[in-house]
Amino acid sequence: MSVAEFKRNVDKQWYVKYDEVGFPSIQKGWVLPAGQFEMFDPFILMAEDWFKKGTFTDHPHRGFQTITYVVDGRLEHIDNGGGRDILEPGDVQYMNAGGGARHAEDGVEDDIAHTLQLWLNLPKEKKFTGTRYQNLYGEDAPVVRFDGGQAKVFSGNVAGVKGPMDSIVPITLTELTMEEGASFTLDLPENHNAFAYVLAGSADIGEDPVNLNKHGVATLSFNEEAPNDATSELKVTSKKRRTRVLVYSGKPIREQVVAHGPFVMNSMEEIKQAYEDFRNGKFGPPAV
Template structure:
């Protein structure tokens, strides 16, 4: 089963310094029929103006992943971590029993990132932080594993049976992905346009996939993120 999520119909906010599209209910956007997709609770497509960002604030019991699309993200947290990441890099924070952090764009250009929240498989984990500066070419015309569950082999592991992949397809190229029985996936067309099993996707569109293999054919250069996970029973 496939269902397109058109970016034009997503929740949105504009605070001047921060412009966001919400794939699921978040902040002032609330749709009781669009709370989450399995363990996937949040995908926010954020644009942050230079020298602006989120001041120190708390989280708990959530696996939080940031995928940087453009610009630079500078992270600080109550565990003593301070890092700056750029295009194609990934940041992970397991909020667990509680952590505070800030996220700022200290660069000269607009920062675009995907903020992803995944519900953990249990509450009360010890807070953790990690990041990985993936080489961009490692995702060119092939799936690059970014994040996996505890039994996976991606360089970043989270406390949930979920796997994140990225691919950057050249124009008029194609790639396959199997979503097996008992599994589901959520795909974000970050940049470019593509055709997935006959469904056209453009910049910022989403696609729900349940127990169905897909073939992605790029109409233009396409940058895609896919989150594969266990289907709820």
């Protein structure tokens, strides 16, 4: 990779607002609100949910990927291909829905599951790729330690290490855990759209620092025309002890996006076809 010259700054910032929802779901907030596809491209939305067993039972997906980070509680994954696992705090699941996934993601026993789920678009030519799930346990992600903290890399080549996520399109996901006063400069592909979410504590983000506290979200400046091997730098400084920041990045796709219910396609006709295929059993048996 070339030497990073582009210094990232905060573009837009906001704080997540939460709503109570009907049991067995408990509370929901939109980290990345739906409907802002051009600004977030290749990301569709990101939801933060607190829920109990019975909330996200058997359901289908087509045309996109999900990255689910377990903040607290336990999350049980069941898919109709025979997959079943329980993820715990700090674990991540990657799913490529591709042409047709059918799964359930639910709380375990009496746990309240607290998750962040990111929807990541697929380019048109990969909308019907094969469905695939990958569970990433927190202890298996490589860690880069620095003075006063660490960077845990789930996806992409970051901080000199490669994350274990095997995604259909190039993305990065890094978790920063920092003590008060600690500072770290994260290398990201210069042409990746990126955002940061403060899970705990408080952090100054960017070359011209903007402070964000817990529940704060920041989209970041980037250079979409940069070559794929060009890198950029994102500086993060912790202002409180026990600061945790998640940083996601991906290359924009710049295609028409039509998102409706559990499907993300390029046209309304394709959405209607997805519903028809589901009704006709083309997504396979239920996930139970």
